[in-house]
Amino acid sequence: MFEPATEQQLSDAVRDATGPLKIRGGGTRPIGNPVTGEVLSTANLSGISLYEPGALTIVAQAGTPLAEIEAALAAENQRLPFEPMDHRVLLGTTGTPTIGGVVAANIAGPRRIQAGSCRDSLIGVRFVDGSGTAIKNGGRVMKNVTGYDLVKLMAGSYGTLGVITEVSFKLLPGIAASATICVDGSTPDRAVEIMSRVLGSPFEVSAAAFGGGRTLFRIEGFADSVAYRRTQLKTLLSEYGEVGLETDPAKTAEIWANIANVAAFHNTAGDLWRISVKPSDAPALVAELGVTETMLDWGGGLIWALADPGTDLRAIAPHIKGHRTLIRADDATKAKLGVFHPEPGLAAISQGLRAKFDPRGILNPGLMG
Amino acid sequence: MEMPAPDATVLAKKTLLVERLSAALPEDAVIHAERELRVYECDALTAYKCPPLCAVLPATTEEVAAVLKICHDMDVPVVPRGSGTSLAGGALPTADSVILGVARMNDVLETNYDDRYIRVQTGRTNLSVTGAVEENGFFYAPDPSSQLACAIAGNIAMNSGGAHCLKYGVTTNNLLGVKMVQMDGTVIEVGGAHLDAAGYDLLGLICGSEGQLGVVTEATLRILRQPEGARPVLMGFDSNEVAGQCVSDIIKAGVLPVAIEFMDRPVIRATEAFAGAGYPDCEALLIVEVEGSEKEIDEQLGLILQIARKHNPVELRESTSPEESARIWLGRKSAFGAMGQINDYMCLDGTIPVSSLPMVLGRIGELSKQYGLDVGNVFHAGDGNMHPLILFDANKEGDLELCEAMGADILKLCVEAGGCLTGEHGVGIEKRDLMTAQFAPQDLEIQMQVKDVFDPKWLLNPAKVFPLASSASRRAA
Numbered sequence: 001m002f003e004p005a006t007e008q009q010l011s012d013a014v015r016d017a018t019g020p021l022k023i024r025g026g027g028t029r030p031i032g033n034p035v036t037g038e039v040l041s042t043a044n045l046s047g048i049s050l051y052e053p054g055a056l057t058i059v060a061q062a063g064t065p066l067a068e069i070e071a072a073l074a075a076e077n078q079r080l081p082f083e084p085m086d087h088r089v090l091l092g093t094t095g096t097p098t099i100g101g102v103v104a105a106n107i108a109g110p111r112r113i114q115a116g117s118c119r120d121s122l123i124g125v126r127f128v129d130g131s132g133t134a135i136k137n138g139g140r141v142m143k144n145v146t147g148y149d150l151v152k153l154m155a156g157s158y159g160t161l162g163v164i165t166e167v168s169f170k171l172l173p174g175i176a177a178s179a180t181i182c183v184d185g186s187t188p189d190r191a192v193e194i195m196s197r198v199l200g201s202p203f204e205v206s207a208a209a210f211g212g213g214r215t216l217f218r219i220e221g222f223a224d225s226v227a228y229r230r231t232q233l234k235t236l237l238s239e240y241g242e243v244g245l246e247t248d249p250a251k252t253a254e255i256w257a258n259i260a261n262v263a264a265f266h267n268t269a270g271d272l273w274r275i276s277v278k279p280s281d282a283p284a285l286v287a288e289l290g291v292t293e294t295m296l297d298w299g300g301g302l303i304w305a306l307a308d309p310g311t312d313l314r315a316i317a318p319h320i321k322g323h324r325t326l327i328r329a330d331d332a333t334k335a336k337l338g339v340f341h342p343e344p345g346l347a348a349i350s351q352g353l354r355a356k357f358d359p360r361g362i363l364n365p366g367l368m369g
Numbered sequence: 370m371e372m373p374a375p376d377a378t379v380l381a382k383k384t385l386l387v388e389r390l391s392a393a394l395p396e397d398a399v400i401h402a403e404r405e406l407r408v409y410e411c412d413a414l415t416a417y418k419c420p421p422l423c424a425v426l427p428a429t430t431e432e433v434a435a436v437l438k439i440c441h442d443m444d445v446p447v448v449p450r451g452s453g454t455s456l457a458g459g460a461l462p463t464a465d466s467v468i469l470g471v472a473r474m475n476d477v478l479e480t481n482y483d484d485r486y487i488r489v490q491t492g493r494t495n496l497s498v499t500g501a502v503e504e505n506g507f508f509y510a511p512d513p514s515s516q517l518a519c520a521i522a523g524n525i526a527m528n529s530g531g532a533h534c535l536k537y538g539v540t541t542n543n544l545l546g547v548k549m550v551q552m553d554g555t556v557i558e559v560g561g562a563h564l565d566a567a568g569y570d571l572l573g574l575i576c577g578s579e580g581q582l583g584v585v586t587e588a589t590l591r592i593l594r595q596p597e598g599a600r601p602v603l604m605g606f607d608s609n610e611v612a613g614q615c616v617s618d619i620i621k622a623g624v625l626p627v628a629i630e631f632m633d634r635p636v637i638r639a640t641e642a643f644a645g646a647g648y649p650d651c652e653a654l655l656i657v658e659v660e661g662s663e664k665e666i667d668e669q670l671g672l673i674l675q676i677a678r679k680h681n682p683v684e685l686r687e688s689t690s691p692e693e694s695a696r697i698w699l700g701r702k703s704a705f706g707a708m709g710q711i712n713d714y715m716c717l718d719g720t721i722p723v724s725s726l727p728m729v730l731g732r733i734g735e736l737s738k739q740y741g742l743d744v745g746n747v748f749h750a751g752d753g754n755m756h757p758l759i760l761f762d763a764n765k766e767g768d769l770e771l772c773e774a775m776g777a778d779i780l781k782l783c784v785e786a787g788g789c790l791t792g793e794h795g796v797g798i799e800k801r802d803l804m805t806a807q808f809a810p811q812d813l814e815i816q817m818q819v820k821d822v823f824d825p826k827w828l829l830n831p832a833k834v835f836p837l838a839s840s841a842s843r844r845a846a
Contacts, residue, residue: 106570117564137812141721143754145539146790147812150574150815156570161569196483224664278561343568345557349822
C-alpha cells in the first residue's frame, strides 16, 4: 500500500508503478466494479491549504476529512453547497470520508436540485495522471473559462483518469432558518405531481423527496422568508391532503440527513440501485420496476430502489431515458451486471480519454467498465 | 494577434468544396461570393478580420453532419459561429476555413414545465429562450450582456455567465444535455432531461470547449420559476477599496444577492454623460440586487443596507418602484456603449479572488498611468469577474498594440493575484498566447490531448485557445 504525503511522492508512486493501482480516499464509498491492485491512498495528503471566507472559496488537499472541512466552514457560518451524502451505513463501510472521495464520486445530496452537484461547486483540481504527471485545471475563483473544463471531467471519474490531489470549491453562506413541510398519504404518481407543482412555484424549496407515503419539502433562508414561504406552500399544498409542518431546525436537519443518506435502506438485504430520470418518468418506471421498496429524491428525478439480488433493473423499461447505477451488490453481481449504465454512443470518446489520461491503464482499471 | 498562414492546398480546393457543399445543402445555405463573405470576416473582436473560404448556414443536425463530413474528408478547417458576438475572437475565421453558422437553427423543440426544461436548437438567442417560457412564469438564468443577440451555441462554446450568476451559476450549471456533431460527422447525444452523467461528465467537458470538440446543434436547458420580485439598491463610496470591502462584508454576512455589480469613476462619468441614469459623482458604485417576495426582499436588503452604512456611503438609494429599478440598472447596462462613445475600447475579462479587489484595482490604475491609456472598471464584484475597459484610438498607429500589451499585463496581474485570464468570455485568439502565464506545459498538453480524442485531425476552430506554438505540430499534421 502506498500512502504518499506529498503530491511529488504520489506522482513518483504512480510513475514507478508496475501494475494496477486501486485508488482510495477514505474507503467509505466502494462504488464501481471490483478492482484488484495495490492500494494507493490519499489519506496522508491532508489539510486545508487556503480558506477565504470573504471570497467564499476553500482549497484543500484530497485526503482532508470531509468533517474537518465542514467544521472549518461552520466556524465561519459557511458550507459546501451540495450537501454530500454519507455512504457508510448504507454500504456497510467504516472509515473517514475525504473531500477527494466526494469529488471522485461526484457526491451530492437532496440540495442537488437547488445548488447542483459536487461538480457544480468544484472550481479547481490538481491531479496526477496515469503517467505520474501532476496537472492543474481551474483554480480558486468562482468564474473561470480559461481552457477546457477538466474540473468537471475529474468529478465523478472515480480515479480512473487521474489521482486527485487537491480540490477547490466555491461556498455558500450558512443557513439561518429552516423548516420541513410534508403531505401525507401519497403515491409516487401523486408525489411527483405535488413536487413538480412546488418546484414550479416561486416559493423556493431546497429539497423535495418522497418516501414512506410522505412527500417532503425543505424550506431554508432567513427567518421571515422561511415563515413566508411556509405559509404560501401550506396554502398551495392544502388541496393535496393533510399538511404537516416541522419548525424545529434540529428535526429538519435529521429528516434530511436521513433522506440524503438513504436511511430507509440502511441494514436491508438486496441490491440497491440509484436511478436518474426526468421526474415525470419516475412514477411509470417505479411501477414497471415492480421492486418492493423505492424512495424518491430530487423532486422525483432520483430513485433509490431496493431489488432482489442479481436483478438487472436496466432491462426493465429501457426506453425510459436516464441512467441506473448498481450502488450496492455483491462483487459477483457487480461484475455480471456492471455498476455503471453503459452509454454505447459515447464509449469511443470515454475510452479515448482514458487512453490519453492513463495510457498504461493502471488507475482503477475496470472500475467504470 | 497572429493567425496561422492559410494552407494553399486548401485554398486551391475552393471550387470543389463549394460544389460538394452545394450538393449537400439548399442553394441559399452556401455562401461563397467574396462580397457576401464580408459578413463573416469577424465577430465582436473587430480589431481582427479575415473573410473565410466560404460560409454555410445549415438548418438541421443532418445538414451540419453533412457539412462536417465533407470538410473532414477534404481536410478543410471549420470555424463554428453562433451569432458572432464573441469578444475573444472565438468565431474569427482564417482564409482557409469554412464558417459554419447555426443561425438558421433557432426552433424551440420542446418545453416541459413539470420537469423544468426547454430543448432548443442552438442558433436560438439567449433572450428568446426566456422569451419562450416567460408567459408561464419561467426563465433561463444565464444572462450575458449580449443576451439579445448571442446564440445558445456560443453560450455553450464559451460557458457564458452574466450578471446574475452569483446565485444561478453559469451556462455549465444550467445545461442538461446536448446533441453534438463531431468533426467526422458522427452525431452524439450527451445528457438529457435527467440529472448528471452515467459515465464521464462529457457535458461538462463540452461546455466551454470553444467549438473545438464538436458543433452543438440542440441543447436541453434548465428553466426556473421566476421569483416574485427583485429590487436593486445603489451604493456610492468615496474609494474603490471601501466598495471592495463592502462587497466582501456582504458576502461574509450570509446574504446571497443575485447580483453585485461594481463601477468605478471613469465608468460612472461616462455612463452619466451617455445615459443620464442619475448616478452620484463618486469613486465607486455598487448595484446590489436581491430577489423574492416584498417581505423577503425587505429582510435581505435590511441586512445589506446595515452593512453598507458601516462603510460611510456617499449615497444609498433603495429602489421604490419598477421605474427606479430600471434607472438604477440603466447606467450599468449601457456602460459598454457609453465607453464606446468616448473611444475604441478593449474589454478584458480576468477573474480574481474577491479579497484581492482593492490591490488589483490599484495596480490597474498604475498600469493606466504607465501606458498612458485610460481604463474604466465595470464588473461582477460578487464573483470577482472583472471587466477593465481600456480606451484606445484604433486610428492611431500603435495604439492597438499598446492597448493589447497593457491588457496582457492586467491579465497576468489577475493570474498573479490567484485568478485567471478569462471568467466568461473565453480564450479565443485574444488570450490564446497568454495561456502559458496560467498553465504549465503539461496542463495545456492534456487539454490538447482531449481535443485529439474528439477531433484527431484538428480541423475544428484549430487556431484558438492554445498558444500557436503549442498547437503547431498538431495543426500541421
